[in-house]
Amino acid sequence: MSSYDDSDAFEAAASSSLAARAMSARTSSGLTGGPQPYLDGLNPAQLEAVHQLDGPVLMLAGAGTGKTRALTARIAHLLSTGHARPNEILAVTFTNKAAREMKNRVGHLLGQPAEGMPWLGTFHAICVKLLRRHAELAGLKSNFTILDTDDQNRLLKQLIIAAEIDDKRWPARALGSIIDGWKNRALTPEKVPTADHGAFNHRGVELYAQYQTRLTELNACDFGDLLMHVIRIFQENEDLLAQYQRWFRYILVDEYQDTNVAQYLWLRLLAAGHKNICCVGDDDQSIYGWRGAEVGNILRFEKDFEGAKVVRLEQNYRSTGHILAAASGVIEGNKGRLGKTLFTDKEHGNYSNTVGGEKVRLIGHWDGDEEARWVGEEIEAMGQGTRGMDPIGPNEIAILVRASHQMRAFEDRFLTIGLPYRVIGGPRFYERMEIRDAMAYFRVVVSPDDDLAFERIVNTPKRGLGDKAQQTIQRMARSNGVGLLEGARLCVETQAIGGKGGKELRVLVDGLARWRQMITGPLRQVGPTDDLIEEDGAIKGVSHVELAEIILDESGYTAHWQNDKTPEAPGRLENLKELVKALESFENLQGFLEHVSLIMDNESDDQEPKVTLMTLHAAKGLEFPAIFLPGWEDGLFPSQRSMDESGITGLEEERRLAYVGITRAEEVCTISFAGNRRVYGQWQSQMPSRFIDELPEAHVEVLTPPGLYGHQGGMSASASPVEQTMAGSNLHERAARADVYNSPGWRRLQANQGQRGLRQPSEAKTMTIDAEAVSAFSIGDRVFHQKFGYGEVMHVEGDKLAIEFDKAGSKHVVGRFLVAAGDSGDVPF
DNA sequence: GTGGTTCATATTTTT
DNA sequence: TATGAACCAC
Numbered sequence: 001m002s003s004y005d006d007s008d009a010f011e012a013a014a015s016s017s018l019a020a021r022a023m024s025a026r027t028s029s030g031l032t033g034g035p036q037p038y039l040d041g042l043n044p045a046q047l048e049a050v051h052q053l054d055g056p057v058l059m060l061a062g063a064g065t066g067k068t069r070a071l072t073a074r075i076a077h078l079l080s081t082g083h084a085r086p087n088e089i090l091a092v093t094f095t096n097k098a099a100r101e102m103k104n105r106v107g108h109l110l111g112q113p114a115e116g117m118p119w120l121g122t123f124h125a126i127c128v129k130l131l132r133r134h135a136e137l138a139g140l141k142s143n144f145t146i147l148d149t150d151d152q153n154r155l156l157k158q159l160i161i162a163a164e165i166d167d168k169r170w171p172a173r174a175l176g177s178i179i180d181g182w183k184n185r186a187l188t189p190e191k192v193p194t195a196d197h198g199a200f201n202h203r204g205v206e207l208y209a210q211y212q213t214r215l216t217e218l219n220a221c222d223f224g225d226l227l228m229h230v231i232r233i234f235q236e237n238e239d240l241l242a243q244y245q246r247w248f249r250y251i252l253v254d255e256y257q258d259t260n261v262a263q264y265l266w267l268r269l270l271a272a273g274h275k276n277i278c279c280v281g282d283d284d285q286s287i288y289g290w291r292g293a294e295v296g297n298i299l300r301f302e303k304d305f306e307g308a309k310v311v312r313l314e315q316n317y318r319s320t321g322h323i324l325a326a327a328s329g330v331i332e333g334n335k336g337r338l339g340k341t342l343f344t345d346k347e348h349g350n351y352s353n354t355v356g357g358e359k360v361r362l363i364g365h366w367d368g369d370e371e372a373r374w375v376g377e378e379i380e381a382m383g384q385g386t387r388g389m390d391p392i393g394p395n396e397i398a399i400l401v402r403a404s405h406q407m408r409a410f411e412d413r414f415l416t417i418g419l420p421y422r423v424i425g426g427p428r429f430y431e432r433m434e435i436r437d438a439m440a441y442f443r444v445v446v447s448p449d450d451d452l453a454f455e456r457i458v459n460t461p462k463r464g465l466g467d468k469a470q471q472t473i474q475r476m477a478r479s480n481g482v483g484l485l486e487g488a489r490l491c492v493e494t495q496a497i498g499g500k501g502g503k504e505l506r507v508l509v510d511g512l513a514r515w516r517q518m519i520t521g522p523l524r525q526v527g528p529t530d531d532l533i534e535e536d537g538a539i540k541g542v543s544h545v546e547l548a549e550i551i552l553d554e555s556g557y558t559a560h561w562q563n564d565k566t567p568e569a570p571g572r573l574e575n576l577k578e579l580v581k582a583l584e585s586f587e588n589l590q591g592f593l594e595h596v597s598l599i600m601d602n603e604s605d606d607q608e609p610k611v612t613l614m615t616l617h618a619a620k621g622l623e624f625p626a627i628f629l630p631g632w633e634d635g636l637f638p639s640q641r642s643m644d645e646s647g648i649t650g651l652e653e654e655r656r657l658a659y660v661g662i663t664r665a666e667e668v669c670t671i672s673f674a675g676n677r678r679v680y681g682q683w684q685s686q687m688p689s690r691f692i693d694e695l696p697e698a699h700v701e702v703l704t705p706p707g708l709y710g711h712q713g714g715m716s717a718s719a720s721p722v723e724q725t726m727a728g729s730n731l732h733e734r735a736a737r738a739d740v741y742n743s744p745g746w747r748r749l750q751a752n753q754g755q756r757g758l759r760q761p762s763e764a765k766t767m768t769i770d771a772e773a774v775s776a777f778s779i780g781d782r783v784f785h786q787k788f789g790y791g792e793v794m795h796v797e798g799d800k801l802a803i804e805f806d807k808a809g810s811k812h813v814v815g816r817f818l819v820a821a822g823d824s825g826d827v828p829f
Numbered sequence: 830g831t832g833g834t835t836c837a838t839a840t841t842t843t844t
Numbered sequence: 845t846a847t848g849a850a851c852c853a854c
Contacts (some may be wrong), residue, residue, distance in 0.1 A: 095843065124844045148844085168837095168850090223844045258843095291842065403840045425842080466830070598844060617841050639840060657841085680839060681845030 056305030063663035064318030183224025184292030245273025256281030320357025329696035424614035461560035463504035
């Protein structure tokens, strides 16, 4: 149990925030003479972060403490005081969304569009820019293509098969993630430590080396390479590095806790010149360890960058006191934190009149469906305004789950009750099949040597070019030392491929050549509105937008989907239209392809208020008035797999995830768990999450759902407050006793198990319902089910029973949900 | 090439 | 359970 003491926190909150206001008033009244509106309203810590321009600075910014605000103000300050020109600031983010937001906000602060900050972007975007300039130093041409995971896997698969490895037992995806892991640590094949040589059946390193060779041959690189190549170029070309070190006078890094080793090395190289590096982050929100992020980077900052100043942003502007206190209580369970104590002066919520806001609410349910149903009802109730709260609309509510499969129960439920919802995450626009196909066409047109793209489109739509024809093309290309497209052209010329396929291939090859001419001629397209006739009038040019349309039409790709009568086809055509529309904001196809390989976001702009459903990971950086955190059960959250794979480190990352989840809430935070959940089709009994026990009791209110478990006719008084009070001090027991474990069904189960000398409820670790518990039933038994009523057991198979119900007909039911019908006692369930 | 079948498999996800 | 990939038969 946490030792968090709220009275201290509130006192600290009150006094510091007063001081904050006083000081901010003083400081912002102009130190530097000129007007500095961008400093308005900053608190002392934020101001310090803005003013501490020289030398290394670590801005430790807790959840909701206005770090983006401080970061953008810092940039505005650098620019408006003349410390740096826009192109002398290197500002790095992880996502395009963050980069865009920063650009907008800086522009806003300065009262003018922040154009001319060429080095504000994601690690990857900036690396692409650097790599295009100096590609030859990495053995590439400057028009190299960037492979996505899909391309990467196909390439790896080819290599695996060529190495005569069974790609069933050793799948390409696995190799891909191993290689990614090495690249995250900036390890070239030669530098992979011997400890890792056993990877991928001892063939990993060898395949990694081959893969790199292939990439160079293809004039391509994957995401990891973008960083790695630039690091190597810098390491091997001191002059060039020195030039950039001089150039970037000030470096800013957002979400520093998410950096991996490669990114850290990259930053350290560039910062070694002026040493003006400002990293912003929160060690407590490091949740991407599994993809290479090193919390160590932020923990070590002061050692890595000598003379570093650490500025802590601790005033939280987002959440109410109870929510903050609950989050703090949980995160305190982690060792080796840099330590921050967040405080708030948000005494009243916008939606609740309670001082300090609503307590964090905790509730247990019988199973996952019950949980979803309750959340649905609660959301509807919130819309009406419940328990002294003002109404909270769907737009202000989010449900954050640990794993995306949890979303399903909610989607099902919300569809049933007609509650509008949106899912964040899932397949992104640029990952959809039709988009990737279309882009592959563009890629081949722009770079005829892009073999991977050619492979993708050569028989899409179907041109009668099956495996055999494609192998012929491969052979032709290889024996002539040319790319696949050129190989295909030779096949056409020499009639190596005849018949229908040959004809079609000729059309394709000719088409590609023609389309290519449309972009590589003497034309320059500036924008989609440009006239179609070139200045010399000789060649009719088309804008890249029109060219895209021409390519899709003439290749037969559009027709392919028009003729497709599957229900998805119209949607796909819609997406293609959107793709073409997206082209308009780029100058040309190349520019588009370049950005698209790095841009993966997909903001939909719908109007209707909807409840948001997403993973905890996706929620980082967001905030909502009301948050639901379902599925807090050991094994699900914290995830068993995390704990198995990474032990205590994994558990701590899960705990940070819990912290991130709670701190997304501004006003109301509701945590819930279910006593039973179906995992891979098997019903499992679940223990409440250990994180629930870490919530400080003083800030938690245990809810009891009214009459959910068939307490009809007052036959069972089991959910009575009496039992709640007699519960131990431990929160989950209280929540559990309030309903799940106290439901007649649970007690009956316990009773059944008790007779057999099985475990007691409090010791019940996650256990699969075993046949023994079920074997209470045999064929011919009369049983009762909560939903289906009375019936007769027709068949027993493991934990599954076939029941012929009197009213509901025959069903397959898990034994857990049945009670023997003749039994005396409670109404079942 | 398609369609049906079997089989394995099963967090978190950006670039 | 349920989804996707891969294989086989036509």
